[in-house]
Amino acid sequence: MTYRMRPPRDIVSGRGCIGEIGNIVSSFLPKSIAFLVDGSVHRSGGSDNLLEMLRAQGAAVHIVPDVPVEPEVGQIRELFTSMSGLGVDLIVAMGGGSVLDSAKMTSVLLRNPGYLANLLDAGLIKERGVPLIAIPTSAGTGSEATPNSIVVVPEQQLKVGVVHPFFIPDCVILDPEATVSLPANITATTGLDAFCHAIECFISKKRNPFSDLYALEAIRLISRSLLRAFQDGSDLEAREDLLLAAFYGGMCIASSSTVAVHALSYPLGGRYRIPHGLSNAILLPWVMDFNRGAVAERFARVAAAMGIPAGADDEETSKKTVEGIFTLARSLGIPSDLRELGVRKEDLDEIVAAAMKVTRLLDNNPRPVSPEDARGIYLKLLP
């Protein structure tokens, strides 16, 4: 099997490292910078220092503060249209997964107007996009490390992951200080999204030595620090662990693939607009329970990374792993009933049908997933 890793070209990490932005930006010799920023980060003043440093570079800086949350195809088109006459030659994106994904798509659109015809068809992308600097303010999606962009297709009530190597940012700035104001519930769900990336990629049929390396370290860091950051958002040590773990999770996705958790999660996001991290967090323990028997040895290695003592054999240890995941989700306040989020049993046929279409991910699940299996997993969450 051939496996491949395409990391971002420049990765800067550490507390306060946003201060490097001047040096980083100047290497691109920009004349016109688009600054895509999360609306709440911008309004709370969280991007003021960065903006000042960008302006000091002498280039025109166009602030784009209304980047859509969980963007729809039409919203990405509008975003591109609003930027297309500005002569943008560098994009700096600061925000969570939605902001980074929007920036990745607009960066490519600015150099590939033909791609506008169908954003779901990555085959229309021919040229590298406008250079992109990604600064995550949440520790979850790992979008800063991946060639994936997620868009909502409202007609199909589905979220679709579009994949192209030109979506990989040119530079990533991982500054834990940019994540301290993240509320506890978002810290929990985004952290568990990163946890899903690591575990799913570790048991995926596409797993490989590169993804294994990053997955086990991400699992270790999240197990050590997610509860800490949830309980005390100002804990910078924990925030740093989580930001690294989310990036590592993205590196896993870039060379392996997520599996049934993400596949079953997409219809919940598309149809009910349940945030991505939350639907994954709810599904994770049950999908892992479903997969456990197929990859018990892998689960034993996950247990070790989580700090769970081994049982008598891999089978027993794998049970303890799943229990550990249930416990973690519970202690982070993750609900276990999808009805609380508006999901109705009457919709189940359509939800299952939509999930079964996500073959890009389901095909990589270590245990085959039939429509009945998917229904069984959803039913655990619809008591």
Ligand SMILES: [Fe+2]
């Ligand atoms: Fe995810």
